[in-house]
Amino acid sequence: MTDLNNRRVLVVGASGGLGAPLARALAAAGATVVLHGRDPDRLAAVGLDGAEIHTGDLRDPAVPAALIAAAAEGGLDGVVIASGVVAFGPVADVTDDLVEELMAVNFTGPRQLIRAALGTLDAGGFVVSISAIVAEMPTAGMSAYSASKAALSAFTVSARIEARRRRIRVIDARPPHTETGLAGRPIAGVAPHLAEGLAPETVAARIVRAVLDDETELPSAAFTS
Numbered sequence: 306m307t308d309l310n311n312r313r314v315l316v317v318g319a320s321g322g323l324g325a326p327l328a329r330a331l332a333a334a335g336a337t338v339v340l341h342g343r344d345p346d347r348l349a350a351v352g353l354d355g356a357e358i359h360t361g362d363l364r365d366p367a368v369p370a371a372l373i374a375a376a377a378e379g380g381l382d383g384v385v386i387a388s389g390v391v392a393f394g395p396v397a398d399v400t401d402d403l404v405e406e407l408m409a410v411n412f413t414g415p416r417q418l419i420r421a422a423l424g425t426l427d428a429g430g431f432v433v434s435i436s437a438i439v440a441e442m443p444t445a446g447m448s449a450y451s452a453s454k455a456a457l458s459a460f461t462v463s464a465r466i467e468a469r470r471r472r473i474r475v476i477d478a479r480p481p482h483t484e485t486g487l488a489g490r491p492i493a494g495v496a497p498h499l500a501e502g503l504a505p506e507t508v509a510a511r512i513v514r515a516v517l518d519d520e521t522e523l524p525s526a527a528f529t530s
């Protein structure tokens with residue numbers, strides 16, 4: 306079992322539909338949660354009064370390492386990466402600019418965060434990186450999003466194997482569709498009709514349980530079984 310009491314955990318994307326309930330669930334489990342997002346007002350709305358707050362856009366290549374370094378000033382035991390964007394549309398609509406944007410936010414930023422976290426965390430530390438079910442099952446009309454998540458998932462699983470020797474857990478969480486509103490704010494395209502998704506609190510609770518129970522894998526099936 307991992308005890309989160311008095312352990313400092315950075316939640317990246319804490320202003321989001323998944324990040325906010327994750328931050329609250331980690332705090333409820335005893336962690337001292339450090340919040341990251343782009344908008345201080347949205348971070349304040351998470352409701353963790355007194356929580357340390359950091360802001361920055363992950364598309365800026367200087368941000369990820371600086372964020373880990375700043376959060377680590379108070380000590381750092383875990384990092385949960387819950388940031389990301391989505392895009393929809395057929396392959397014909399997938400422009401170079403769109404791919405660049407998706408890869409910057411969904412792959413490059415998290416990759417840099419994982420690299421910096423592994424250079425900072427001690428034995429017993431953990432990283433949770435949220436890719437998505439589309440990393441397992443690429444989906445029509447979501448080719449570029451699926452590709453960005455598959456890249457992140459592959460990187461995270463490789464990092465997990467490397468970090469194991471140092472007793473640092475790196476978890477690739479691949480949740481199914483979740484009712485955070487993400488599908489309604491794509492950076493391109495329009496969402497297809499999607500079946501009712503999981504509740505964000507359910508997904509957040511499952512991720513925190515994985516941290517507490519020393520799990521190392523969170524495939525999509527783990528969220529519905």
Ligand SMILES: NC(=O)c1ccc[n+]([C@@H]2O[C@H](COP(=O)([O-])OP(=O)(O)OC[C@H]3O[C@@H](n4cnc5c(N)ncnc54)[C@H](OP(=O)(O)O)[C@@H]3O)[C@@H](O)[C@H]2O)c1
Pocket residue numbers: 317318319320321322323324342343344347361362363364387388389390391410435436437438479480481482483484485486487488502
């Ligand atoms: N919802 C789903 O169905 C689902 C399913 C599987 C996986 N996921 C993944 O789970 C993660 C969270 O999704 P969500 O549903 O919670 O989405 P969300 O509600 O839109 O939250 C996204 C978060 O990412 C942050 N973010 C976006 N662009 C950023 C940038 N350039 N720099 C820094 N932060 C940025 C947002 O910050 P701001 O508040 O500043 O915008 C927000 O905190 C994503 O990686 C998503 O792909 C979601």
